[in-house]
Amino acid sequence: xxxxxxxxxxxxxxxxxxxxxxxxxxxxxxxxxxxxxxxxxxxxxxxxxxxxxxxxxxxxxxxxxxxxxxxxxxxxxxxxxxxxxxxxxxxxxxxxxxxxxxxxxxxxxxxxxxxxxxxxxxxxxxxxxxxxxxxxxxxxxxxxxxxxxxxxxxxxxxxxxxxxxxxxxxxxxxxxxxxxxxxxxxxxxxxxxxxxxxxxxxxxxxxxxxxxxxxxxxxxxxxxxxxxxxxxxxxxxxxxxxxxxxxxxxxxxxxxxxx
Amino acid sequence: xxxxxxxxxxxxxxxxxxxxxxxxxxxxxxxxxxxxxxxxxxxxxxxxxxxxxxxxxxxxxxxxxxxx
Numbered sequence: 001x002x003x004x005x006x007x008x009x010x011x012x013x014x015x016x017x018x019x020x021x022x023x024x025x026x027x028x029x030x031x032x033x034x035x036x037x038x039x040x041x042x043x044x045x046x047x048x049x050x051x052x053x054x055x056x057x058x059x060x061x062x063x064x065x066x067x068x069x070x071x072x073x074x075x076x077x078x079x080x081x082x083x084x085x086x087x088x089x090x091x092x093x094x095x096x097x098x099x100x101x102x103x104x105x106x107x108x109x110x111x112x113x114x115x116x117x118x119x120x121x122x123x124x125x126x127x128x129x130x131x132x133x134x135x136x137x138x139x140x141x142x143x144x145x146x147x148x149x150x151x152x153x154x155x156x157x158x159x160x161x162x163x164x165x166x167x168x169x170x171x172x173x174x175x176x177x178x179x180x181x182x183x184x185x186x187x188x189x190x191x192x193x194x195x196x197x198x199x200x201x202x203x204x205x206x207x208x209x210x211x212x213x214x215x216x217x218x219x220x221x222x223x224x225x226x227x228x229x230x231x232x233x234x235x236x237x238x239x240x241x242x243x244x245x246x247x248x249x250x251x252x253x254x255x256x257x258x259x
Numbered sequence: 260x261x262x263x264x265x266x267x268x269x270x271x272x273x274x275x276x277x278x279x280x281x282x283x284x285x286x287x288x289x290x291x292x293x294x295x296x297x298x299x300x301x302x303x304x305x306x307x308x309x310x311x312x313x314x315x316x317x318x319x320x321x322x323x324x325x326x327x
Contacts, residue, residue: 079304080304183314186318186319186321189321190318190321238307241307242307245304245307246308
């Protein structure tokens with residue numbers, strides 16, 4: 001049995017990431033901005049109320065915030081940077097919390113848009129991480145020493161230096177912030193696209209087509225979209241972790257002399 | 260009638276490489292944990308780091324598939 005199409009299905013694409021202004025024509029406030037504002041408020045409120053009446057025996061909220069902080073301190077900062085990592089824990093915790101809030105908004109009902117799929121936000125955060133690890137490295141090793149250790153790491157045959165030096169320089173100065181940005185942006189972009197495809201496609205198959213094949217495919221698609229939503233939540237947490245971990249590794253690499 | 264961009268076919272082909280790479284990374288991780296379960300916490304960070312680096316290629320691919 002053929003699936004009879006009664007109306008055209010518009011497959012989701014980059015156009016679905018452009019939103020009109022929320023308060024009518026002429027205003028600038030769009031849905032991604034709303035997600036950012038709500039995410040910032042949520043993160044701020046979470047840590048404010050968790051730390052407001054801190055007690056020796058923590059309550060539920062304080063325990064949640066302390067586990068969050070402890071996870072970043074032990075699993076990210078201490079592992080990737082070492083004992084000096086304690087100085088960078090405030091930045092890493094803020095970064096991780098902000099990213100988790102903005103990523104997870106992609107599967108929160110009503111919001112359902114990961115603000116980090118707009119390239120501006122990951123780019124901005126990657127530039128902050130880039131400034132921090134370069135600043136830390138230059139301050140620790142001196143301007144010349146930082147670039148010398150970066151481009152001419154000891155223990156490599158001299159003949160390889162002409163090949164290695166430009167690659168290492170490009171890798172540190174250009175590719176690190178670029179891949180940080182692109183990885184997060186397009187993970188969220190692709191994830192949102194897949195959710196749109198399974199949900200809108202399933203809805204289209206159920207409502208706009210006749211015949212058993214259309215109903216069966218639509219039901220499977222909608223059921224699958226539920227599974228994918230949970231998978232997407234996992235990916236969003238993982239990508240926030242990866243962004244934070246890589247920032248910490250770059251800071252740790254800039255602090256140590258032997259590359 | 261189906262409409263679409265041939266870019267997506269290209270992206271599908273391009274994703275084979277990172278797919279194989281990510282599979283190899285997690286195969287090695289599982290092997291390592293099976294041999295030495297106590298090394299799990301150390302291996303986990305390395306595995307996720309390798310996964311993120313290999314995955315970047317696939318992600319750049321999807322970016323270019325939409326951009327070009």
